Amino acid sequence: MDAVLPVLAVLxxxxxxxxxxxxxxxxxxxxxxxxxxxxxxxxxxxxGDTMAQERPVLPAxxxxxxxxxxGIAGQKITSKRSLVWHAxxxxxxTLAGFAIGSLTGILLAVGIVHSRTMDQSVMxxxxxxxxxxxxxxxxxxxxxxxxxxxTGLLPKxxxxxxxTFFPVLVGTVKGLRTPDAMQLDLMRSWNAxxxxxxxxxxxxSALPYLFASLKVAIAAALVGAIVGELPAGATAGLGxxxxxxxYYGQTVQIWAALFTAAALAAALVLIVGWIERVTxxxxxxxx
Amino acid sequence: MTAxxxxxxxxxxxxxxxxxxxxxxxxxxxxxxxLIFGATVLILWEMIVRAYAVPxxxxxxxxxxxxxxxxxxxxxxxxxxxxxxxxALSGWLIGAAAAVATxxxxxxxxxxxxxxxxIGNFVAALPIVGIAPILVMWFGFDWQSKAAVVVVMVxxxxxxxxxxxxxxxxxxxxxxxxxxxxxxxxxLWKLRLPAALPFIFNGLKISTTLALIGxxxxxxxxxxxxxxxxxxxxxxGQLDLPLVWAEIVVAALAGSAFYGLVALVEARLTFWxxxxxxxx
Numbered sequence: 001m002d003a004v005l006p007v008l009a010v011l012x013x014x015x016x017x018x019x020x021x022x023x024x025x026x027x028x029x030x031x032x033x034x035x036x037x038x039x040x041x042x043x044x045x046x047x048g049d050t051m052a053q054e055r056p057v058l059p060a061x062x063x064x065x066x067x068x069x070x071g072i073a074g075q076k077i078t079s080k081r082s083l084v085w086h087a088x089x090x091x092x093x094t095l096a097g098f099a100i101g102s103l104t105g106i107l108l109a110v111g112i113v114h115s116r117t118m119d120q121s122v123m124x125x126x127x128x129x130x131x132x133x134x135x136x137x138x139x140x141x142x143x144x145x146x147x148x149x150x151t152g153l154l155p156k157x158x159x160x161x162x163x164t165f166f167p168v169l170v171g172t173v174k175g176l177r178t179p180d181a182m183q184l185d186l187m188r189s190w191n192a193x194x195x196x197x198x199x200x201x202x203x204x205s206a207l208p209y210l211f212a213s214l215k216v217a218i219a220a221a222l223v224g225a226i227v228g229e230l231p232a233g234a235t236a237g238l239g240x241x242x243x244x245x246x247y248y249g250q251t252v253q254i255w256a257a258l259f260t261a262a263a264l265a266a267a268l269v270l271i272v273g274w275i276e277r278v279t280x281x282x283x284x285x286x287x
Numbered sequence: 288m289t290a291x292x293x294x295x296x297x298x299x300x301x302x303x304x305x306x307x308x309x310x311x312x313x314x315x316x317x318x319x320x321x322l323i324f325g326a327t328v329l330i331l332w333e334m335i336v337r338a339y340a341v342p343x344x345x346x347x348x349x350x351x352x353x354x355x356x357x358x359x360x361x362x363x364x365x366x367x368x369x370x371x372x373x374x375a376l377s378g379w380l381i382g383a384a385a386a387v388a389t390x391x392x393x394x395x396x397x398x399x400x401x402x403x404x405x406i407g408n409f410v411a412a413l414p415i416v417g418i419a420p421i422l423v424m425w426f427g428f429d430w431q432s433k434a435a436v437v438v439v440m441v442x443x444x445x446x447x448x449x450x451x452x453x454x455x456x457x458x459x460x461x462x463x464x465x466x467x468x469x470x471x472x473x474x475l476w477k478l479r480l481p482a483a484l485p486f487i488f489n490g491l492k493i494s495t496t497l498a499l500i501g502x503x504x505x506x507x508x509x510x511x512x513x514x515x516x517x518x519x520x521x522x523x524g525q526l527d528l529p530l531v532w533a534e535i536v537v538a539a540l541a542g543s544a545f546y547g548l549v550a551l552v553e554a555r556l557t558f559w560x561x562x563x564x565x566x567x
Contacts, residue, residue, distance in 0.1 A: 257417070
């Protein structure tokens with residue numbers, strides 16, 4: 001709890017710097033406006049104007065807060081202007097992709113741990129693929145699937161699944177391999193079958209690793225869904241809000257979408273962390 | 288069904304060969320198994336595309352991609368220079384330098400450290416790519432805006448790792464260097480930075496991929512008429528899928544080479560660390 005005060009201090013500093021930057025960056029436009037209307041610019045008026053522009057270069061924090069409030073509480077949640085609705089579109093793709101990706105990752109990891117052929121064939125490529133900027137192919141996946149007649153939630157989910165897959169695979173393989181020779185020998189001396197070794201020794205000892213990768217993966221899955229909404233004229237979702245905001249210069253809209261995405265990411269990571277704590281405690285693994 | 292037979296035959300043959308090779312479990316056979324697996328995937332891909340006449344719009348064959356790659360070398364090189372060298376690399380260098388410098392500055396103040404570490408961890412998990420449209424608005428369409436996105440994306444992972452690294456020396460080591468009458472800078476330069484290097488390199492390696500992603504995705508929000516992100520989005524629009532895949536090959540090669548280069552520098556600089564010892 002001794003971290004609360006320093007964190008608040010740093011946050012306060014960020015808000016102050018933000019206001020300062022907003023005044024500085026929005027000043028030229030404000031000065032131009034004053035000159036055009038023939039009003040002699042005075043500093044308080046100028047600063048007041050930088051705080052309340054329609055399309056500021058950098059919206060002040062309270063403008064973003066107002067944009068967020070309008071988007072979340074000011075609209076019906078079924079409305080196309082509601083951030084809740086857009087967040088739900090993105091969230092559903094994220095969760096679908098996360099479920100597909102982590103399931104495939106875990107299944108493949110089980111295969112890799114039990115088959116040496118699979119281990120030596122797949123593992124090097126799985127590790128090497130981590131260095132490839134997979135997100136860059138996101139627009140292609142969307143367009144290709146659209147030309148094959150698949151639109152809507154599934155293409156975005158495919159990208160999220162792809163991003164979820166590798167961290168989960170690598171983490172689970174590492175986790176399933178943590179039981180040392182002594183523990184495996186003990187299981188063997190009890191005449192345990194391969195299935196019993198898996199369910200009672202390997203899987204429980206893999207859980208901490210699995211949850212660590214799930215936390216990384218769900219953040220990546222959200223990024224995947226957002227980037228998946230960027231190309232090809234998507235009209236719904238946080239990514240689409242970012243794109244349309246950047247086309248029409250609606251900076252407040254961009255920042256509001258950005259903060260919604262950040263809150264969503266934080267909430268998802270927190271939820272996975274909570275499931276992790278509950279599961280580990282019930283299995284007696286909590287440290 | 289007749290078209291599927293040779294495909295299944297090739298798959299089974301490769302699987303059998305790998306199963307047999309995997310039993311030896313030496314360095315060479317491990318490499319061989321991985322290579323055979325990769326080659327098999329490519330061959331099966333080519334066979335499936337040809338046997339079932341998969342439309343090029345959905346999935347071009349590897350041979351078509353190779354042809355597009357060889358036929359567009361100057362174009363691909365131009366995109367590589369624009370996106371990887373100008374956008375990603377310069378942004379990565381600036382971001383890494385800024386992150387390490389910030390970590391050293393913060394390290395002197397426990398208050399700032401306690402305040403910034405949770406925030407840094409939090410920000411590292413956020414979808415930072417989202418700031419790309421804002422930065423493109425601020426810095427224009429050319430590579431400067433891409434570099435700016437990359438700077439923000441790589442900053443926090445490296446900062447968090449560097450802070451953990453600077454805390455990695457134990458009291459005994461710090462006491463020892465204090466008994467030798469080393470000042471702050473001497474102990475930083477001779478003890479704490481070297482001890483932090485494995486952590487810093489961990490952050491640097493994670494962020495190589497982030498740098499490429501940031502540079503490419505930022506181009507979707509506006510770019511001059513070259514660059515890998517620009518090429519991918521326009522080629523997709525023209526349904527020129529082989530060219531798109533050729534760009535993906537370039538991105539994959541660049542990503543692996545970038546990562547490999549950083550890993551190589553790491554091996555040279557942190558040769559003393561247990562994870563770098565040669566094991567057979």
